[in-house]
Amino acid sequence: MTGKVIFIGAGPGAPDLITVRGYQTIQKADCIIYAGSLVNKKVLDNRKSDAKVFNSAELNLNEIVTIMEKATSENKLVARVHTGDPSIYGAIAEQIRLLKEKSIEYELIPGVSSVFGSAAALEKELTLPEISQTVIITRPEGRTPKPKDESLESLASHHATMCIFLGVGMIDKVVSELSKNYPINTPVAVVKKATWPDQEIVKGTLKDIAIKVKQANITKTAMIIVGEVLGPIDFNDSKLYDATFAHEYRDSKK
Incomplete structure (x- = not known):
């Protein structure tokens, strides 16, 4: 058996803005690699006492993937914790490319940008x-x-x-x-x-x-x-809740 890498969006800063799925993954992770220059370290407070933690701000791409490769080869779960949502300027594509080359399983959990x-x-x-x-x-x-x-x-x-x-x-x-x-x-x-x-x-x-x-x-x-x-501007209401606008859930009231 082999382990898995899960990319997690930790949210913009407040530790309670991480998703439930992201929180639970960190709880279970054997190895955590987090973007220490941006991620609020409090999101790691629920980790296992024996989880190994690495700050990716101090690492280059090859060093990060080497840690992932070693942990997953030992059937361990790796939480790769990014700030905000990792799909926006998260530099995950280059990590995923190398994981694919090495046939390492991975998953993405979105976050609040x-x-x-x-x-x-x-x-x-x-x-x-x-x-x-x-x-x-x-x-x-x-x-x-x-x-x-x-x-x-x-x-x-x-x-x-x-x-x-x-x-x-x-x-x-x-x-x-x-x-x-x-x-x-x-x-x-x-x-x-x-x-x-x-x-x-x-x-x-x-x-x-x-x-x-x-x-x-x-x-x-x-x-x-x-x-x-x-700006402090006037704008028209949307049609979403307009009483005169009918849709499949609501009749119009003219």
Whole structure:
């Protein structure tokens, strides 16, 4: 018999925002590899006393997979714990590729992304009728290159709600690119460490958000959300609960 690797989304920060399935997997795991630079270590508090714990922030890809390979060859359960949801900037594809090459069984458990932790912190819906029905999740180009058609400037032309990871450290560049297609008075919010006890929120527009972020000394671990859905705007109710709108569960009341 061989063991198994289970990738777990630990959520945006608050330890009780991990899924029940993720929590139970950590409870049973013999080996835990967690993203120590981002994951709240409290999500590991329910682990077995003899579980081996590794911080992936200190490891490279081959070292991580070597640990997985050794543990699974001993019929052990490996919990690979990522921040937020591992399908967004989780670098799981490269790990899965190597697991497949080695015929190691694996599974994915989704988590609450910091996108949605930030929206909850702002008490906002990211999709409002006739304002924005599209959410773009992206990042600025840094050491990791981006396809040309996915530049912030290009994506901003849609005027949709945009959620930007890994961009607060280059806020001037982000604002410069967005301002080429969004109006300069477009609302922007920056949420640092959404759902953590030391969560911070900075609100502004493209005109002043860079100054406000610098004044707050926010340089990392923050989500940038851009779009009219953040503003104090009038919008029409959706059809979902409209009394005059009939669907298979409800008759209209005209």
